Amino acid sequence: MTVFYWQHIDPWWAAAAMALMLVGIGLIYRAWRWQKHSGLWPGWLLLALSLTGWTVAGGLWIGLPTGISVLMLLVIIWIAWQGQWPTQATAVNGDTALANRKGAASDRRAVCLRLLTAFPLAAVFALTVTLVLAQAVAAGADRVFTERLAVTLIWAACAVWACTATRPQQPAIVMAAASAAAVLILLLMR
Amino acid sequence: MAVLSKPDAKPDARFFRQMLSGHSLLGLTAAFLMYVICVSGTLAVFYKEFWRWEQATATVETMEVNGNRIERAVQNALDELGTTPDSIGIDMPTSDWPRMAISYGDQRRHVALDGSLEGDVQRPWMSFLARLHFALNLPLELGVVIVGIFGVLLTALVVSGFLAHPGILRDAFAWRLHRSRQLQQTDLHNRLSVWAAPFHLLIAITGAILGLAGAISLVSALLLPADESAPAAAEEPASLQRSEAQPLPDFDAIWANFTTRFPDDGVFYLTLTDPMTASQRVELSAIKPDRLYWSQGYQYAADGSFLGAVGGAQASVGGQMQSSLYRLHFGHFGGMPVKILFLLLGATTCVVTATGVNIWLAKRRQRKLPADTIDRLWQVSLWGTLALIPFSAALSLAMAIPPVPVFWAGMLLMALVAWKSGTPAQWAAYLKLASALATFAVPLVHSVRFGSAAWQGGGLVINLLWLALALAWSLFYLLTVDRNIPRLSAGDVAGH
Structure with a gap:
């Protein structure tokens, strides 16, 4: 008799919202990576639309927070996927990249x-x-x-x-x- | 790549430096305990599965509920108790905890399918993990408030983190793990903290409110005049007080009425107040599938007639929001998929905490400031936590050793040894290996103890989780360990 929530999320709306989300992330990434300014606002718009889709899929209380959680995780996966990972040739160590910052509260x-x-x-x-x-x-x-x-x-x-x-x-x-x-x-x- | 910020904008360098300094100060103030709270909270998302896992063979797992099962369980509890308590509670089967348990007096026992009472509900390790998360294993009155303060601190860290990073949009997707260690750690820290910021804020604010609620109410009661709008406790008419014994409520009629009237709601708790008196009532606490609040109450009279709904949708907006904090904080609003999402996003909070201190240590090294002792202690905090949590679980399962002293004494002992001996790389390497081995040991010990039940239902979920973590630590160890680090020698331990 006891039910749980997942079955109350419409899978088709959720899948459509996720597809929109991926396209949106892709457009924002494209804007960042190759300076294609034109895709930036459509990208954010698609993300907003995809969250609307999640709201339709599961309601404002359940669908929206689920959609936001999915969005956060997808972006992090996307970043990791496109990132530059260490290889044997590039395994540099030694902390030389950032300039020395003074001004920490030393007193x-x-x-x-x-x-x-x-x-x-x-x-x-x-x-x-x-x-x-x-x-x-x-x-x-x-x-x-x-x-x-x-x-x-x-x-x-x-x-x-x-x-x-x-x-x-x-x-x-x-x-x-x-x-x-x-x-x-x-x-x-x- | 600077399309997301105006290239000609010149931020006030002094402002960002001051923000960064404040962000570091806030983060370093509480890094270790924050990390422990994050790790334990990330695992505790699966607390109901852990309950089942800890007593894998304690009782039958079924969603079957009927009036007869409830009535027999209540009657058995009353017979055993010998007196009539003010109330009796029953945990009802839900999809993530498909068991029934009855609470009476200071007892909590499993209920068999025929309503007979089985063994005690015991969950010592999960209690340890939950209390580690919400009270740092301190007395509740103190610990909950302290953890609430960490919620405030995390909120402040998220806000100051955004203000401290002028290039946060310019570097929106930067992931340069092939560069220097400081840049690796900075990219990990900034990317995860920016893109998972809504989650971090949600967890921080809901955690702070849950932790500080009692303290705020206490101060409010002390400083403000009494709230005249609050309903006064109703006094029972003398005629109803402890009159002659009445039969138990008609649970069959109540259950039939409820399942017909609210077919989509999932009952997770039943409360019988004033049992066997003329004023006895039954309240069913249910999850509404399209709402976040903790429960919607439905009250029934003893004869099975529906009296009305309480709480939930009947509460004011503030009441509904307060009641919704729990499911939001626990990640219990979308079944297993959302629990897995919360596990992964919770892991980002742990990584952000760890990398924050790593960046600070890397900067100290760059400035030629002493960092080794702090770094050794930090490696013990990071990897010691990940080793001692599964180690305490294995010892609790195998020999019923209480997990609290195992965790805290183990942590203290390692910190004392690390204070004077070894190098940060050695401690990191050995503790990564220890974490992987201890995590592998848990499903092994569980399987030895519970046999095939270890790989069914809640046991299956949790043992798969342990295996996934063990594989992750093993991979991390193999990919990051420096093969040239010298072994810890007796001389190292005697004095660095």
């Missing part, structure tokens, strides 16, 4: 400050600011999900900012001040 104190800002402080900032902003969303499951998604995205964005800001103190000060303000608002709301 330990700056690194510590960045990490402290990126994790504990950004977490506090994301939580408190989200809780204030989420008050605008209707209560219940919608608010709960909004809070969880927003905390994740805001925290991630703040972590990137903390680790890449030219002056590490800047994000730390902004996040600390905003967190304090948000906590104050939350306490007033109680």
